[in-house]
Amino acid sequence: MPQIPLLPHFLVDLRVAVPCSSRPHLFYRPDEVTEGASSRGQSRTAEARELCATCPVTVACRNWARESGEYGIWGGETESERIAAGYACRVHADK
Secondary structure, three states: OOOOOOOOHHHHOOOOOOHHHHOHHHOOOOHHHHOOOOHHHHHHHHHHHHHHHOOOOHHHHHHHHHHHOOOOOEOOEOHHHHHHOOOOOOOOOOO
């Protein structure tokens, strides 16, 4: 099972709950599990994106993941999408 990364400062300092805090397992799955590999994976990705769409820090979250090379879904964007956009992504713990 992958390790959940440390939270970025803007999430730690945030005074309101963010939607991902209630379902973190949706966000930290390897892309091959979440993106198109199965209907369950597609559903998990869609659910994560829906939660991101309601979040007050979506853009900051996405930018942080792009800059830090984080894996998983951040700001509604998967690691594969970040790589396709030209951002590096580090290998996660369970690979």
